[in-house]
Amino acid sequence: MSTFPDLVARIRYVLVRTSHPGNIGSAARAIRTMGFQRLELVSPARFPDREADALAAGADEVLATAGIHVGLVDSLAGCNLVLGLSARRRGVKLPEISPREAAAQALAAVARGEQVALVFGNERTGLENDELARCHAMVRIPSVDDFSSLNLAQAVQVMAYELRVRMLGDNAPVAVPVREEVPADAAQMEQFYLHLAQMLEDIDFHKGREPTTIMLRLRKLFQRAQPDARELRVLHGILADAQRMASVSREDDERP
Numbered sequence: 364m365s366t367f368p369d370l371v372a373r374i375r376y377v378l379v380r381t382s383h384p385g386n387i388g389s390a391a392r393a394i395r396t397m398g399f400q401r402l403e404l405v406s407p408a409r410f411p412d413r414e415a416d417a418l419a420a421g422a423d424e425v426l427a428t429a430g431i432h433v434g435l436v437d438s439l440a441g442c443n444l445v446l447g448l449s450a451r452r453r454g455v456k457l458p459e460i461s462p463r464e465a466a467a468q469a470l471a472a473v474a475r476g477e478q479v480a481l482v483f484g485n486e487r488t489g490l491e492n493d494e495l496a497r498c499h500a501m502v503r504i505p506s507v508d509d510f511s512s513l514n515l516a517q518a519v520q521v522m523a524y525e526l527r528v529r530m531l532g533d534n535a536p537v538a539v540p541v542r543e544e545v546p547a548d549a550a551q552m553e554q555f556y557l558h559l560a561q562m563l564e565d566i567d568f569h570k571g572r573e574p575t576t577i578m579l580r581l582r583k584l585f586q587r588a589q590p591d592a593r594e595l596r597v598l599h600g601i602l603a604d605a606q607r608m609a610s611v612s613r614e615d616d617e618r619p
């Protein structure tokens with residue numbers, strides 16, 4: 364049994380397009396030794412498979428409960444933080460962090476009640492750009508430049524180890540912060556952006572300019588802030604008041 368059941372349940376290891384079933388077994392063993400349980404497989408070449416069972420070396424339950432998905436997006440359902448492991452930088456501009464920083468970020472997120480995915484690529488090709496584009500950050504194990512690629516299951520082990528160390532050191536069960544508000548979900552954020560856009564129209568903020576760029580910039584700002592539902596209610600209140608004032612001022616202007 365895991366020492367940190369609540370935290371562990373919110374962390375999933377996602378293996379994308381794995382070629383060798385032996386690596387799936389070894390990865391299952393790697394995560395099980397560090398107290399984790401949840402494995403998600405995206406389009407594995409062969410699974411279930413005898414080689415996976417053999418290399419899992421008793422981590423049978425991890426394999427038995429592994430989710431199998433057609434696409435990466437399905438495997439990430441409900442995740443608030445997605446970290447992609449990659450040996451080398453790709454075309455996608457993402458913040459690059461170490462496994463240690465990744466562990467700190469992941470555990471801060473799960474302590475707030477969020478769900479986290481650690482995503483690992485195919486043995487030969489790694490994570491594709493469109494897969495990395497779904498990640499919030501890229502995690503690079505600091506290997507040497509001229510031989511940077513670890514075996515898949517060993518990369519899983521390094522990440523799982525860093526999470527385990529961090530849990531034992533800084534996140535003992537008693538020290539887990541009381542559950543704070545979770546960040547608003549995508550639908551709530553969308554509703555807020557709609558209201559914000561409407562309010563900017565009402566106060567004639569754009570003055571004939573094209574609103575797309577400024578709206579993207581504002582989205583970036585509020586995404587970074589990760590407001591919770593209560594904070595969004597305050598923002599909605601401010602927007603509604605601004606709209607009310609704009610309409611009062613319009614009525615004044617229209618009065619003869």
Ligand code: SAH
Pocket residue numbers: 447448449450451482483484485486487488489490502503504505506511512513514515518
């Ligand atoms: N040639 C591929 C290597 C894939 S190794 C590439 O350059 O990406 C299979 C997977 O193991 C990778 O997709 C990644 O998730 C993980 N991995 C291997 N070496 C890594 C490293 N140094 N840092 C982070 N992840 C690594």
